[in-house]
């Protein structure tokens with residue numbers, strides 16, 4: 001057996017970029033991309049990507065160079081997922097909701113050679129470039145992506161995307177991939193808990209993740225995929241490459257607004273879309289009337305933040321079929337998926353929603369996923385109660401953080417990647433996230449997972465959105481502080497009512513000591529609640545000193561998942577109140 005060597009015929013480096021020449025050969029005449037009045041076929045998309053790749057080479061882009069792009073979900077953004085690696089370079093997609101300083105930080109850290117900028121973001125890009133220039137750092141070549149449907153003429157420098165496509169040679173020789181471990185993309189984390197880190201994916205990891213996510217979500221032939229999830233978010237959770245693998249249609253829209261989403265669904269027969277749970281509110285905004293017009297149920301893959309069971313229930317009621325996944329930038333998007341079991345179909349909708357709000361089981365590209373005691377790395381029992389840190393290992397885990405040895409050594413422990421999320425394992429093996437370790441509230445020595453309190457708040461009939469953070473408390477150390485948004489703005493929501501509701505549905509120590517009504521919960525570009533902002537607000541609401549109460553400290557010690565030792569109390573004492 002050992003004498004059988006690898007040969008070019010039986011060993012080809014895995015790369016998701018290879019899905020495109022196959023799509024050209026197999027689905028050449030089928031529609032690949034729709035944007036406004038623009039339509040391409042897979043043959044056209046393939047030719048355009050080859051042209052752009054050859055233009056990048058003629059601009060001097062070489063193997064492993066970084067090419068950055070700041071753009072919404074437009075055809076150019078889709079094409080660059082193939083064209084940039086076809087030129088041997090690494091694609092870096094930048095979150096369009098960042099400010100100039102953050103964009104400059106990414107351009108500087110990634111040492112981008114070329115920077116593509118959608119015409120709508122020219123102002124943001126030029127401010128960022130100015131910061132880079134003022135720092136005396138290398139300024140990348142800049143190319144504008146004009147609107148392909150209704151050109152605007154906006155420019156930033158000489159280069160323009162369509163010009164580069166037009167002048168490229170579709171027959172030019174492109175570098176071949178020698179090693180599947182080579183980098184394909186560079187994505188920065190959302191920066192929810194710390195400064196954004198540059199996560200590098202390999203061709204191999206991206207290929208395997210794409211395949212396994214298509215399977216986890218059971219994406220069949222000829223999907224019509226609506227781009228509501230930004231492609232800059234983990235390369236659209238790999239569905240950029242995945243649509244080429246299935247010969248699907250990519251329906252591109254600039255903004256995920258209710259009217260645009262429902263129009264696209266009706267016009268193009270959308271079958272699939274991905275989104276953060278916050279987009280459910282947009283789908284619900286469209287209302288049952290809009291959803292009733294759905295000719296067939298639309299499959300939705302959601303993740304990036306916890307979808308409260310009550311919200312899942314509401315969106316399923318109006319005709320969306322939701323699959324729930326959990327993931328991180330470091331895991332090439334979804335790492336766990338709540339694989340559905342046919343026997344659950346017989347359950348009432350609220351119970352189905354509760355089961356579905358769990359994060360689930362590992363996707364196929366992972367070798368394993370587990371929940372472990374952060375200190376001893378012993379697995380927690382499958383009791384749905386004992387919390388520990390969610391850990392992952394397998395081929396979809398990033399190569400590592402770019403130029404960040406400290407973060408790399410914190411993130412990898414032995415054979416595991418540490419997620420920094422706290423969770424439990426249920427008796428059926430399904431993992432449920434309880435919190436980010438940094439968001440766990442420690443009240444009088446008890447751990448309170450903010451997500452558990454949020455789940456109850458979402459069940460309150462007057463509450464449309466909610467988030468819970470720690471508020472300093474002179475006696476308990478921390479107590480939960482809730483921020484809620486009223487479902488009916490005119491009718492509002494009453495603090496006492498919410499507190500009474502919480503008292504009925506949760507242990508007393510978990511009940512928020514303060515409920516604040518907001519117009520909107522602050523979220524970042526990836527739909528994650530900006531808990532740091534809420535914590536600041538909660539600090540200002542903290543009660544002044546109260547007379548000390550007696551507490552009796554038990555001797556048992558519980559270990560909770562600690563984010564690489566950063567959580568202030570990774571080992572807490574169980575405290576019972578007198």
Ligand SMILES: Nc1ncnc2c1ncn2[C@@H]1O[C@H](COP(=O)(O)OP(=O)(O)OP(=O)(O)O)[C@@H](O)[C@H]1O
Nearest residue numbers: 189190191192193194304305306325326327328329
């Ligand atoms: N289905 C889900 N349910 C609950 N939380 C989720 C889910 N999916 C993702 N998350 C949260 O999102 C996190 C991953 O987010 P992402 O990689 O986009 O950046 P970030 O971790 O927010 O940024 P940073 O590491 O810079 O703070 C996970 O660690 C988890 O806390």
